[in-house]
Amino acid sequence: MNSAVLKSRRATLLPMLLLAAAVSGPASAGPAGGERAAPARPVLDTLARAWEAEDHAALAARVAPDGVDIAFGQGGARNHYSASQAFYFFKNLFQSTETVAFRVSLLNEEPETGLVHAVADWTRRRSGESGATPERLIITLARGEAGWGLTGIRAIR
Numbered sequence: 001m002n003s004a005v006l007k008s009r010r011a012t013l014l015p016m017l018l019l020a021a022a023v024s025g026p027a028s029a030g031p032a033g034g035e036r037a038a039p040a041r042p043v044l045d046t047l048a049r050a051w052e053a054e055d056h057a058a059l060a061a062r063v064a065p066d067g068v069d070i071a072f073g074q075g076g077a078r079n080h081y082s083a084s085q086a087f088y089f090f091k092n093l094f095q096s097t098e099t100v101a102f103r104v105s106l107l108n109e110e111p112e113t114g115l116v117h118a119v120a121d122w123t124r125r126r127s128g129e130s131g132a133t134p135e136r137l138i139i140t141l142a143r144g145e146a147g148w149g150l151t152g153i154r155a156i157r
Contacts, residue, residue, distance in 0.1 A: 071154040
């Protein structure tokens with residue numbers, strides 16, 4: 001092929017490619033044209049590391065904009081906390097308990113609802129006690145505009 005034909009094809013092809021890219025949107029766009037959601041697993045791993053480190057600030061920073069429902073203790077009463085309230089909830093929790101281990105063991109993603117449910121095994125020791133107690137928690141994350149947010153923690157027996 002001669003160089004004039006190649007130049008002509010390039011001149012025609014480049015605007016067509018640019019137009020196709022503009023119409024189809026970014027490569028990461030999902031079916032609704034929005035940005036494809038990041039996977040929840042890294043967020044759960046971050047939460048697990050923060051829990052093991054007893055980092056109440058890092059946990060509170062992951063609370064969803066609408067807050068988090070937490071149900072612990074006798075009777076399992078559920079309380080709703082904003083991110084700033086959750087900061088103090090976690091701070092008080094870690095002042096009265098020592099985390100021996102915290103592992104996220106099961107993950108159930110529900111793409112149609114934008115929710116993730118995970119099972120976490122928390123081994124803890126109350127201040128002043130020598131024995132450790134296992135606790136199983138259900139952690140719920142919801143996908144929002146800013147990414148995944150912590151919306152629930154519930155102890156199960």
